[in-house]
Amino acid sequence: MLVTINGKQYEAEAGQTILQVAKKHGLYIPSLCYHQKVGVAGKCRACVVEVEGMRGLQTSCSVVVRDGMNVSTRSEKALQAQKLVVDLLLSSGKHDCLSCAQNGKCELQDAAYYLGIERPTLVFSDLEPHGDESSEFIKVDHNKCISCGRCVAACQKTVTNDVLDFGYRGANTEIVFDDGKLMGKSTCVQCGECVQICPVGALTEKKVAGQARYWETEKVKSVCPYCGVGCTMEIHVDRKLNKIVRVNGDENSPVNEGMLCVKGRFGYDFVDHSDRLTSPMIRNDDGSFRKASWDEALDLVATKLNDIKVKHGTDKIMGLASAKVTNEENYTFQKFMRTVIGTNNIDHCARL
Amino acid sequence: MKAQQLKIALRNCGFIDPEEIQDYIANEGYLALASSLSGSRQAVIETIKKSGLRGRGGGGFATGLKWEFAAKPEADRKFVVCNADEGDPGAFMDRAVLEGDPHSVLEAMAICGYAIGADEGYIYIRAEYPLAIKRLRIAIAQAEEAGLLGENILNSGFSFKIKLKYGAGAFVCGEETALIKSMEGHRGEPVSKPPFPATKGYRGKPTNVNNVETFANVPAIINRGADWFAAIGTEKSKGTKVFALAGKVKKVGLVEVPMGTTLRQLIYEIGGGILGDKQFQAVQTGGPSGGCLTVKHLDTPIDYESLIAAGSMMGSGGMIVMDEDDCMVAVAQFYLDFTMEESCGKCVPCREGNKALYNILHKITHGEGTMADIDRLKELAVVIKSTSLCGLGQTAPNPVLSTINNFYDDYVQHIVDKKCRAKRCRALLEYRVVEENCIGCGACKRACPADAITGELKQKHFIDQEKCIKCGACHQKCKFNAIAID
Numbered sequence: 001m002l003v004t005i006n007g008k009q010y011e012a013e014a015g016q017t018i019l020q021v022a023k024k025h026g027l028y029i030p031s032l033c034y035h036q037k038v039g040v041a042g043k044c045r046a047c048v049v050e051v052e053g054m055r056g057l058q059t060s061c062s063v064v065v066r067d068g069m070n071v072s073t074r075s076e077k078a079l080q081a082q083k084l085v086v087d088l089l090l091s092s093g094k095h096d097c098l099s100c101a102q103n104g105k106c107e108l109q110d111a112a113y114y115l116g117i118e119r120p121t122l123v124f125s126d127l128e129p130h131g132d133e134s135s136e137f138i139k140v141d142h143n144k145c146i147s148c149g150r151c152v153a154a155c156q157k158t159v160t161n162d163v164l165d166f167g168y169r170g171a172n173t174e175i176v177f178d179d180g181k182l183m184g185k186s187t188c189v190q191c192g193e194c195v196q197i198c199p200v201g202a203l204t205e206k207k208v209a210g211q212a213r214y215w216e217t218e219k220v221k222s223v224c225p226y227c228g229v230g231c232t233m234e235i236h237v238d239r240k241l242n243k244i245v246r247v248n249g250d251e252n253s254p255v256n257e258g259m260l261c262v263k264g265r266f267g268y269d270f271v272d273h274s275d276r277l278t279s280p281m282i283r284n285d286d287g288s289f290r291k292a293s294w295d296e297a298l299d300l301v302a303t304k305l306n307d308i309k310v311k312h313g314t315d316k317i318m319g320l321a322s323a324k325v326t327n328e329e330n331y332t333f334q335k336f337m338r339t340v341i342g343t344n345n346i347d348h349c350a351r352l
Numbered sequence: 353m354k355a356q357q358l359k360i361a362l363r364n365c366g367f368i369d370p371e372e373i374q375d376y377i378a379n380e381g382y383l384a385l386a387s388s389l390s391g392s393r394q395a396v397i398e399t400i401k402k403s404g405l406r407g408r409g410g411g412g413f414a415t416g417l418k419w420e421f422a423a424k425p426e427a428d429r430k431f432v433v434c435n436a437d438e439g440d441p442g443a444f445m446d447r448a449v450l451e452g453d454p455h456s457v458l459e460a461m462a463i464c465g466y467a468i469g470a471d472e473g474y475i476y477i478r479a480e481y482p483l484a485i486k487r488l489r490i491a492i493a494q495a496e497e498a499g500l501l502g503e504n505i506l507n508s509g510f511s512f513k514i515k516l517k518y519g520a521g522a523f524v525c526g527e528e529t530a531l532i533k534s535m536e537g538h539r540g541e542p543v544s545k546p547p548f549p550a551t552k553g554y555r556g557k558p559t560n561v562n563n564v565e566t567f568a569n570v571p572a573i574i575n576r577g578a579d580w581f582a583a584i585g586t587e588k589s590k591g592t593k594v595f596a597l598a599g600k601v602k603k604v605g606l607v608e609v610p611m612g613t614t615l616r617q618l619i620y621e622i623g624g625g626i627l628g629d630k631q632f633q634a635v636q637t638g639g640p641s642g643g644c645l646t647v648k649h650l651d652t653p654i655d656y657e658s659l660i661a662a663g664s665m666m667g668s669g670g671m672i673v674m675d676e677d678d679c680m681v682a683v684a685q686f687y688l689d690f691t692m693e694e695s696c697g698k699c700v701p702c703r704e705g706n707k708a709l710y711n712i713l714h715k716i717t718h719g720e721g722t723m724a725d726i727d728r729l730k731e732l733a734v735v736i737k738s739t740s741l742c743g744l745g746q747t748a749p750n751p752v753l754s755t756i757n758n759f760y761d762d763y764v765q766h767i768v769d770k771k772c773r774a775k776r777c778r779a780l781l782e783y784r785v786v787e788e789n790c791i792g793c794g795a796c797k798r799a800c801p802a803d804a805i806t807g808e809l810k811q812k813h814f815i816d817q818e819k820c821i822k823c824g825a826c827h828q829k830c831k832f833n834a835i836a837i838d
């Protein structure tokens with residue numbers, strides 16, 4: 001079907017909402033609570049548009065398109081409302097983009113920029129700092145939270161951990177962990193799903209603070225090195241320092257749909273840890289190690305394995321494979337154990 | 353002819369013993385249920401449609417049509433819900449019906465259940481209504497015992513049970529979708545419509561929600577006929593409406609008048625006029641988010657459309673009369689304080705916007721407003737109304753808009769002259785010593801907590817405006833009428 005948005009016709013599918021059609025064709029409508037993973041919330045009201053034949057403003061995230069529908073996302077009335085709603089959000093919080101980890105990928109910032117809001121105009125008092133740094137990996141800044149509800153829906157419905165919810169009412173509404181515990185004292189498993197889905201800097205990775213900005217990092221697609229689930233991840237690398245700044249789940253991966261667990265998301269320090277082995281080591285007679293070349297090390301291992309095989313038989317050797325390597329590598333390993341060594345003593349740590 | 357009350361919803365209140373089902377039965381009680389059960393479901397809906405009855409909970413939606421919507425879908429379960437949350441401050445129409453005539457609501461719910469195909473009904477009632485709860489419990493038990501509720505009512509094959517659910521008193525839980533959420537044990541937050549409860553309500557099943565007063569009209573309509581009811585009222589608003597008349601009128605309390613009665617008739621003929629025969633200034637209809645109407649609206653007939661056209665609304669029946677001593681800016685601030693506190697916080701315009709409205713009003717009543725603030729109020733109000741998710745936010749700015757429209761000068765006076773004509777805004781008062789009257793007794797000086805008063809004994813005293821915190825202590829203490837308030 002065809003839908004007209006701001007005077008131009010666009011192809012749309014039955015069942016799509018106005019916002020979905022607009023997004024698909026690269027048209028921007030401010031929208032702060034809708035996310036494809038958690039669905040329509042109808043909470044932010046920043047996405048209001050005018051639709052011919054419908055009375056008043058409509059939330060584009062919830063109205064399903066009809067053939068021939070005529071939508072205006074930039075009518076005077078729609079823009080005025082979008083602008084005031086975003087102004088209210090900026091005014092009721094405390095936003096310091098300069099120091100915010102979300103700067104550059106913040107949906108509130110994007111909306112304010114699009115609407116030409118230079119500074120909040122409805123500030124009546126200064127806010128006291130109101131945060132929660134009790135969690136190992138996640139920083140909460142309630143003054144930046146816009147109560148969009150994405151994190152709550154994600155924690156309850158996507159990862160089904162049921163930790164997050166809204167507490168209090170009216171303008172005092174805020175996210176709470178387990179009915180009001182500190183995040184670090186709650187049953188939160190620090191999967192970070194809430195951080196990834198938060199449109200603003202209210203939930204951020206502690207490790208990111210002060211690191212390369214979002215636009216400075218290269219996004220490298222990879223597979224999580226931990227368990228056998230094999231979640232797809234998007235690794236944000238600061239190329240200047242050759243350092244990992246952040247790990248996100250890949251929202252488009254059928255394996256994990258953007259989700260990761262605490263290890264996959266936050267456990268990347270080993271990559272450039274000083275204790276990490278970067279070359280083979282051979283044990284000296286006194287028990288200490290010395291660096292060796294791959295050739296020397298492999299020769300040594302081959303000789304020793306051969307010795308055991310000759311002296312004690314092949315079944316005195318066993319192999320334990322790792323979940324950190326790929327299926328192909330595991331396959332090769334068992335092939336090696338069975339055909340080259342000649343034993344069925346092969347096992348796998350299946351998880352890590 | 354003087355306007356008179358006409359009691360339909362309150363027909364039995366005060367006349368029968370609400371704890372005695374026989375009293376109700378002796379007054380045509382359960383006759384309507386019996387006659388409904390002997391006819392078709394569609395016939396019941398047709399009668400209600402033809403009567404022109406509209407919802408008394410605020411929205412004024414046609415009741416018969418609503419029943420028809422709930423009757424239509426095929427579903428394994430359906431529910432009837434009676435909205436007895438009555439959260440408007442000062443309103444007690446529904447409480448009066450439930451305390452005075454609980455069976456009329458039970459009977460109507462059973463009729464509705466028959467009409468839409470539901471076998472279970474719930475009354476969502478605020479826990480602060482213990483007497484109403486007690487009487488409902490007694491009434492349900494008596495009706496069950498008499499075979500008028502429960503299995504196979506009057507051998508018709510139709511079964512209907514009624515249970516109570518208790519609300520914790522949040523105003524927004526009176527909104528039907530929030531009410532259903534609350535009944536299901538969730539946070540009492542409204543959800544966008546559609547889907548309407550008639551298609552997807554309690555536990556996801558088709559549900560018909562009506563207000564107490566709406567239900568209370570139903571048995572009378574069935575008994576006396578749709579035409580009788582449709583003959584009362586105006587073209588589009590039929591029957592009567594109960595109001596909780598309050599504020600500066602001589603006779604406060606519940607009144608039930610035919611639709612079409614004018615505000616003037618209600619206030620002067622039924623309410624007896626303004627207390628102390630002072631000057632009428634405004635009347636607020638529609639509860640905390642209605643509008644404040646003024647002298648020029650006094651001849652507005654009370655019906656759904658006319659009140660909206662005048663800038664207010666019917667609401668559930670709160671009506672507060674204000675006299676010349678009320679400050680209309682402070683009144684707007686008072687209502688915003690209420691709606692701001694009662695906002696559930698789900699959507700941005702209502703959650704943050706009403707707070708912003710309140711803050712601007714606070715500035716104005718404290719002498720810190722600017723003329724630009726009036727435009728800001730209007731702009732905010734319009735956006736909050738057009739973007740909020742539920743009726744609370746969509747109507748909360750009404751008191752602000754209507755007072756700006758009807759009492760613009762009051763705003764200007766607060767902003768430009770830094771004065772409150774009604775002397776209600778404390779921050780704008782000026783306490784001054786009236787020199788001719790001051791004998792220099794020093795009582796004011798001793799009473800002043802801010803050390804703002806200077807003067808020697810037996811000499812004229814003086815108030816330093818910079819220091820004065822407007823507590824009024826000097827005014828109270830002075831026995832010689834020597835402290836004036838400007």
Ligand SMILES: Cc1cc2nc3c(=O)[nH]c(=O)nc-3n(C[C@H](O)[C@H](O)[C@H](O)COP(=O)(O)O)c2cc1C
Nearest residue numbers: 407408409435438439526527528562563566743744
């Ligand atoms: C904020 C808000 C509060 C409401 N409170 C009540 C209430 O206390 N009682 C009531 O009957 N309806 C209330 N309503 C209206 C209900 O949503 C609903 O329209 C009504 O119960 C339907 O019944 P009716 O058609 O018989 O009026 C409220 C609506 C809003 C938006």
Ligand code: SF4
Nearest residue numbers: 095096097100106201
């Ligand atoms: S959350 Fe967004 S708008 Fe707020 S400070 Fe951070 S980047 Fe700026």
Ligand code: SF4
Nearest residue numbers: 155188190191192194
């Ligand atoms: S980190 Fe995971 S478990 Fe913890 S609050 Fe966020 S989504 Fe819930």
Ligand code: SF4
Nearest residue numbers: 145146148149151198
């Ligand atoms: S923390 Fe983020 S995702 Fe959660 S409600 Fe606040 S702004 Fe939304």
Ligand code: SF4
Nearest residue numbers: 224226227231261264
């Ligand atoms: S460790 Fe966690 S993130 Fe990594 S693959 Fe397993 S579940 Fe996914």
Ligand code: SF4
Nearest residue numbers: 696698699702742745
């Ligand atoms: S309008 Fe107000 S009460 Fe209604 S959903 Fe929005 S925040 Fe809640």
Ligand code: SF4
Nearest residue numbers: 800820821823824826
């Ligand atoms: S109003 Fe209070 S503070 Fe002001 S002069 Fe009188 S006593 Fe003192």
Ligand code: FES
Nearest residue numbers: 031033044045061
């Ligand atoms: S995106 Fe539509 S209401 Fe938030």
